[in-house]
Amino acid sequence: MKSLKTLGQFIIEKQTDFPYAKGELSRLLRDIGIAAKIVNREVNKAGLVDILGTVGDTNVFGENQKKLDVYADEQFIAALKDGGECCFVASEEQEEGVELTDAGISKNAKYIVCIDPLDGSSNIEVNVSVGTIFSIYRRISQVGEALTQEDLLQTGVRQVAAGYIIYGSSTMLVYTTGKGVNGFTLDPSIGEFCLSHPNMKIPQQGHIYSVNEGNYLKFPQGVKNYIKYCQEEDAATNRPYTSRYIGSMVADIHRNLLLGGVFIYPQTALQPKGKLRLMYECNPIAFIIEQAGGKATTGTERILEIEPEELHQRVPAILGSTDMVNKVLEFLDKS
Ligand code: AHM
Ligand code: MG
16 A cells, blocks of 8 residues: 655655755744645535625725635634744735734744735635635845845745645645645545645646636737637647636646646736736746746746735736747737
């Protein structure tokens, strides 16, 4: 019988990839894994308990906040606070983020975590997959000094780790520390994430395109032309492609990562900067996609090289199989 490798075992083994690592990043990843299990438990019973529905308040962008968003936000922040390795949490659900350095245990913490605690939460009430997305940076300023804007607004290339949790038909945690991508499936019978998808690679070319076509009329001309290209028949290039769009970024990305495909959330006339957030959604997913051999761009620049201006910044996103992303870029260039 093949033995299972748990997330905890894997993280400890991989610590030797970083010769000077003292285990802090490993502990931070472990803390995120623990919070993920707690959030998973609540997401799974969302249909049963009276946790659905809006809290009544709206988040900083005027969007309705679901109870599980709040719950997930609290759980991840609490786990990071208790773990003592994180000095600042920037959360999609919080305007300012939460500094943890005054909590005794985190006084000397070196890491900053950006997190979207429950992405795609509008899907919960219809029992469709949702996810958590996280990104980890090392602080630039010295421990003991005040945190600076430079610490909080780092470019995506400076991420030391990033990952997502998909609360799907099974729950998975997928992460990278810049040395490939590995996926772990939660075995509910033992309560452990177990290595199920080692060294994940996205196919260079796929046949799935994922975009909210309801916004078609408002898309840039190049994106419209690319969508038409996907729909045309051409046996040589295996077209028409398949259109798949869940509306839950983690689920759309996870499927395309496994099968090959391109995910597009462009700017539109109504949302000139796109919808998705650079720090909480695009940077971590771009890191994973690139580490899996794919490509991630706004259409004009590599996502991981964008100099962030603010924590809640939005950017257009084209992510996925390298050949497909390049094709989108070709259409954008031509138009
Ligand atoms: P959220 O952070 O408010 O949940 O929004 C992000 C979600 C992504 O998961 C998904 O890709 C996108 O919004 C879908 O947006 P749309 O419904 O406009 O297609
Ligand atoms: Mg989100």
